[in-house]
Amino acid sequence: MHAPRTECLLNLIDQEYAIRDYQSDIPPRWCTGCGDNAILTAIQRLCRDEQLPPEKTVFVSGIGCSSRLPHYMNAYGFHGLHGRAFPVAEGIKMRRPDLHVFVTTGDGDCCSIGAAHWIHAIRYNMDMTVLMHDNQIYGLTKMQASPTSPRGLRSNTTPRGAYLEPLNPLTVTLGVPNVSFVAQAADWIPETLFDIVSQAYRHKGFSFVRVLQRCPEFMPHRFDAFVQDPSLTRLLVHQKGLTLTPDTSRTYRNQEIHDPGDLNRAREIASLTEEVPVGILYRNSEVPCYEDLREGERPNTPGLIRTVLDEEFDKFTIWPEDQPDQPAAS
Amino acid sequence: MKPQVRAEAETKPVGKKSPAKADKKKAQTRKPAGKKKAPPASRRRLAEAVTEHIVEIVSDSGEGAQRCGQSFGSIAARTGLGIWTVEIIPAEIQPPARSVAGASGNRVRLASRRIMNGGDEADLVVAFNEQVLLSRVRANELKPGCIILLESKWRDDPDPAIAQSYAEVTAELTAAGYRLHEIPMEEECVRFVPDTRRGKNMFALGMLCNIYSLDLALAQAQVRFAFRKKDEKIIDINLELLDAGYQWADANLDLKFAIKAARPRDPQIVVNGNTALALGVVGSGMEVCAMYPITPATSASHYLSDIFEKVGCVVHQAEDEISACAFAIGASYAGKCAVTITSGPGLSLKQEGIGLAVMAEIPLVVVDVQRGGPSTGQPTKAEQGDLLAACFGGHGDAPKIIMAAATIEDCFYSVITARKIAETFNMVVVVLTDASLATAQQPFPRPRFREDWLAPPIDQSAVPEDAKPYDWDPRTGMIERFIPGQPNGMHCLTGLAHDRASRVAYDPEVNEEGIRNRSLKLAAFQRTLKTPPVHGGDEGDLLLVGWGSTKGAIEEAVDRLRAEGKAVSSLHLKFLQPMASGIKEVLQRFDRVMTIENNWCDMPDGDLIDEYNRRYSSLAWLLRARHLIDIDCWGETRGQPIKPGRIAEIARGKLS
Ligand SMILES: Cc1ncc(C[n+]2csc(CCOP(=O)(O)OP(=O)(O)O)c2C)c(N)n1
Numbered sequence: 001m002h003a004p005r006t007e008c009l010l011n012l013i014d015q016e017y018a019i020r021d022y023q024s025d026i027p028p029r030w031c032t033g034c035g036d037n038a039i040l041t042a043i044q045r046l047c048r049d050e051q052l053p054p055e056k057t058v059f060v061s062g063i064g065c066s067s068r069l070p071h072y073m074n075a076y077g078f079h080g081l082h083g084r085a086f087p088v089a090e091g092i093k094m095r096r097p098d099l100h101v102f103v104t105t106g107d108g109d110c111c112s113i114g115a116a117h118w119i120h121a122i123r124y125n126m127d128m129t130v131l132m133h134d135n136q137i138y139g140l141t142k143m144q145a146s147p148t149s150p151r152g153l154r155s156n157t158t159p160r161g162a163y164l165e166p167l168n169p170l171t172v173t174l175g176v177p178n179v180s181f182v183a184q185a186a187d188w189i190p191e192t193l194f195d196i197v198s199q200a201y202r203h204k205g206f207s208f209v210r211v212l213q214r215c216p217e218f219m220p221h222r223f224d225a226f227v228q229d230p231s232l233t234r235l236l237v238h239q240k241g242l243t244l245t246p247d248t249s250r251t252y253r254n255q256e257i258h259d260p261g262d263l264n265r266a267r268e269i270a271s272l273t274e275e276v277p278v279g280i281l282y283r284n285s286e287v288p289c290y291e292d293l294r295e296g297e298r299p300n301t302p303g304l305i306r307t308v309l310d311e312e313f314d315k316f317t318i319w320p321e322d323q324p325d326q327p328a329a330s
Numbered sequence: 331m332k333p334q335v336r337a338e339a340e341t342k343p344v345g346k347k348s349p350a351k352a353d354k355k356k357a358q359t360r361k362p363a364g365k366k367k368a369p370p371a372s373r374r375r376l377a378e379a380v381t382e383h384i385v386e387i388v389s390d391s392g393e394g395a396q397r398c399g400q401s402f403g404s405i406a407a408r409t410g411l412g413i414w415t416v417e418i419i420p421a422e423i424q425p426p427a428r429s430v431a432g433a434s435g436n437r438v439r440l441a442s443r444r445i446m447n448g449g450d451e452a453d454l455v456v457a458f459n460e461q462v463l464l465s466r467v468r469a470n471e472l473k474p475g476c477i478i479l480l481e482s483k484w485r486d487d488p489d490p491a492i493a494q495s496y497a498e499v500t501a502e503l504t505a506a507g508y509r510l511h512e513i514p515m516e517e518e519c520v521r522f523v524p525d526t527r528r529g530k531n532m533f534a535l536g537m538l539c540n541i542y543s544l545d546l547a548l549a550q551a552q553v554r555f556a557f558r559k560k561d562e563k564i565i566d567i568n569l570e571l572l573d574a575g576y577q578w579a580d581a582n583l584d585l586k587f588a589i590k591a592a593r594p595r596d597p598q599i600v601v602n603g604n605t606a607l608a609l610g611v612v613g614s615g616m617e618v619c620a621m622y623p624i625t626p627a628t629s630a631s632h633y634l635s636d637i638f639e640k641v642g643c644v645v646h647q648a649e650d651e652i653s654a655c656a657f658a659i660g661a662s663y664a665g666k667c668a669v670t671i672t673s674g675p676g677l678s679l680k681q682e683g684i685g686l687a688v689m690a691e692i693p694l695v696v697v698d699v700q701r702g703g704p705s706t707g708q709p710t711k712a713e714q715g716d717l718l719a720a721c722f723g724g725h726g727d728a729p730k731i732i733m734a735a736a737t738i739e740d741c742f743y744s745v746i747t748a749r750k751i752a753e754t755f756n757m758v759v760v761v762l763t764d765a766s767l768a769t770a771q772q773p774f775p776r777p778r779f780r781e782d783w784l785a786p787p788i789d790q791s792a793v794p795e796d797a798k799p800y801d802w803d804p805r806t807g808m809i810e811r812f813i814p815g816q817p818n819g820m821h822c823l824t825g826l827a828h829d830r831a832s833r834v835a836y837d838p839e840v841n842e843e844g845i846r847n848r849s850l851k852l853a854a855f856q857r858t859l860k861t862p863p864v865h866g867g868d869e870g871d872l873l874l875v876g877w878g879s880t881k882g883a884i885e886e887a888v889d890r891l892r893a894e895g896k897a898v899s900s901l902h903l904k905f906l907q908p909m910a911s912g913i914k915e916v917l918q919r920f921d922r923v924m925t926i927e928n929n930w931c932d933m934p935d936g937d938l939i940d941e942y943n944r945r946y947s948s949l950a951w952l953l954r955a956r957h958l959i960d961i962d963c964w965g966e967t968r969g970q971p972i973k974p975g976r977i978a979e980i981a982r983g984k985l986s
Pocket residue numbers: 063064065066067082105106107108109110133135137138139140141146
């Protein structure tokens with residue numbers, strides 16, 4: 001669209017942003033040990049490394065513990081309605097391709113109340129980076145089952161155990177036409193989390209990152225097994241995917257070389273039940289972005305509006321006797 | 331109940347033949363007259379001068395009665411007649427053929443003066459079968475003695491049930507005093523088109539042009555225009571049909587009316603309310619319209635989809651109304667004010683988003699083209715049922731501005747005004763129109779575009795270091811919003827209660843401060859409103875108060891009553907929340923006040939309904955609450971625009 005082209009203005013003060021430039025003066029209020037902290041750290045590091053101007057960066061969220069993240073960023077934030085982060089972010093991106101748009105959402109926010117928007121956001125494939133904090137529980141409202149809660153989970157609304165099989169956000173995402181980037185990260189592997197978030201940011205399109213997020217408050221031992229036994233994590237590596245530090249490579253030996261262009265294999269990996277895949281499952285940079293498809297050919301200047309309105313009025317006008325006549329559209 | 335005969339509808343015969351006699355003779359002519367070749371033109375009839383007529387054309391859907399009616403309206407308007415057209419819409423896309431529920435077409439009211447509503451009952455109806463005709467009879471839409479031009483082919487239909495139905499209906503209508511003319515449309519049209527379902531409408535148009543003494547050349551030009559996207563052959567066939575209808579009526583019908591016309595002095599445009607609305611969106615300088623299809627709002631988005639990209643803008647069809655509203659909010663937040671267009675059920679879904687826009691002070695225009703409710707209600711029918719939902723539909727204290735368009739022209743300008751208010755006050759503005767404005771056509775002065783309709787480009791300059799995003803002005807509650815991209819303006823907007831810096835408020839004082847300031851803006855805006863003018867006299871026995879699409883009908887009723895010597899006036903409100911100052915004083919100058927609304931109110935029958943349990947019409951609730959005046963109300967929920975005759979009758983009852 002025809003957003004103000006401020007990037008062509010000379011940046012007179014050659015500013016170098018540091019991590020603290022992305023930290024708001026509100027200290028994060030998540031519980032100690034909450035995985036959301038690690039996600040925030042990764043994002044602030046990303047902003048610093050990419051040198052994103054804070055005024056050109058927008059963090060959109062819904063409602064939930066995870067959706068508090070924009071308050072802790074020094075950037076523009078939009079902490080809106082439960083489940084509606086995607087359409088808000090789409091509206092922002094539509095006319096303002098110059099803005100860097102991030103969405104933080106929870107498993108309830110994204111996969112339950114916002115599920116319709118989630119599916120369609122994948123289809124629109126607008127250029128934004130999405131972090132779905134999946135703690136498999138409703139945190140903010142105090143421990144109700146979420147669509148990703150494991151079957152049998154005892155929660156306040158399922159005291160005898162959750163009845164249904166959980167929804168798999170990865171297979172769902174990979175099943176939608178126009179999907180262009182799907183990854184999974186874990187808050188307890190910060191190096192790969194950061195790597196994945198950076199690659200998500202650099203992908204032009206709808207980059208969906210599911211982050212397995214620990215909620216010590218309501219799901220204290222949910223991910224213990226994975227944290228303690230690295231062999232249960234399958235790292236997806238590829239020259240077009242993750243690049244591992246020697247340390248990570250030594251700890252996580254269960255690795256698979258997976259080409260992110262291989263959708264079928266991505267779907268198989270997404271369906272693993274015994275192990276947790278971490279890495280980039282799918283990437284396709286050929287999928288067009290909705291904002292580009294809908295970009296107007298001409299900016300809406302007053303002159304253009306006048307011309308187009310007059311053209312339209314002409315179709316419907318009855319002229320006085322002394323002026324040329326043309327039939328009115330009916 | 332039938333309204334009284336209206337003064338201006340009385341006809342003055344000028345021909346030699348008394349029309350009553352001529353019609354009587356015709357009504358007895360039961361044999362289709364088409365077999366005879368047209369007699370020479372010497373059979374010239376003199377037109378009967380009338381000041382207005384209401385014409386309806388109805389068919390099965392797909393037979394083109396709507397195009398015929400719209401074209402007829404346009405030709406009449408072009409001639410200089412005052413017109414108002416109303417669509418007759420079946421609820422389904424393909425209702426069964428020859429069914430009472432399937433009647434599709436148009437009502438065209440023609441007059442020698444400017445008219446503001448669809449009027450009372452019809453004077454003349456063209457029907458393509460007796461069942462669709464029956465639907466208009468059953469709905470009491472025909473005047474006693476109404477002239478009927480009915481396709482006669484069904485009389486000899488091979489299906490005995492059809493032939494019998496036709497015979498029964500025609501007998502019934504003739505007995506009821508309608509002046510029935512059976513027209514061999516099929517027989518006449520089949521000479522030009524094999525499938526007469528696609529041609530009869532132009533034959534009918536030709537007949538109507540002849541009957542109403544309209545210029546054939548103008549009609550030809552209109553037909554050429556209506557089919558401009560079709561190839562030459564199709565245009566030619568339609569022109570032949572038009573001509574055939576014209577000649578046939580000339581040769582075979584003793585019906586001819588003339589309504590004095592005056593070409594306008596300034597250019598006029600003829601569009602329906604939804605087209606006017608879409609044009610208004612373009613003229614307002616808004617750049618994004620997010621919507622989800624819903625009758626009767628969709629045609630506005632259809633037309634806007636057609637033209638909006640020409641000015642570099644976007645109609646976004648979202649996955650649902652919740653998303654459409656959120657999308658518009660996102661677009662507004664990061665750029666110019668956006669609009670979302672919907673109808674009742676969609677308004678319900680948007681309420682949470684509207685509340686967010688109120689709370690976060692994001693400008694937003696919401697258009698609700700009202701239809702019959704509650705629930706899915708009557709999707710294609712007119713009702714004014716959403717006023718209170720618009721004012722109070724969301725949770726919590728959510729002050730927003732509610733305005734209503736009263737005419738087709740108003741649909742255009744309201745959007746432009748709404749955008750301006752929304753952006754000046756960082757508020758939500760809801761514009762109410764309804765199904766009757768959406769599809770009605772009426773000429774209005776061609777707007778001259780002005781640059782000050784548009785929003786200025788968005789501000790991307792740095793805000794002062796210590797500026798706060800919600801620095802409420804102590805007198806007006808107004809803020810200056812910070813738009814992403816503005817250096818130093820970074821803050822986290824939130825739907826939670828927040829302080830001036832947009833930080834989440836935990837403090838009771840801070841919460842109240844926000845609520846007070848958002849409320850204050852409404853008062854500040856209210857001070858800019860002027861007391862609406864009274865139609866009729868400044869004081870008197872009865873004041874009728876209305877809002878939205880009923881304006882034309884109410885004012886026409888007032889004019890008729892005043893012509894009878896009654897001290898009746900009317901007041902029409904454009905802004906319903908907040909309302910202008912001075913309204914109370916107007917109400918006090920009348921002995922009795924009642925609202926006239928196209929929505930439900932209980933009528934106190936003394937049996938079950940009394941003053942303790944009576945539910946009032948929407949505007950009546952609002953006026954009673956604000957002004958502590960015992961305001962009465964009358965409402966109708968028939969899905970139709972309210973007729974002026976009905977209003978006059980109600981007012982007479984109220985006066986006696
Ligand atoms: C319309 C609406 N319904 C319900 C809520 C209450 N609510 C707030 S957050 C939430 C669930 C949050 O769970 P999740 O999205 O997983 O986020 P988490 O807190 O786990 O990060 C609910 C049900 C709300 N704010 N709005």
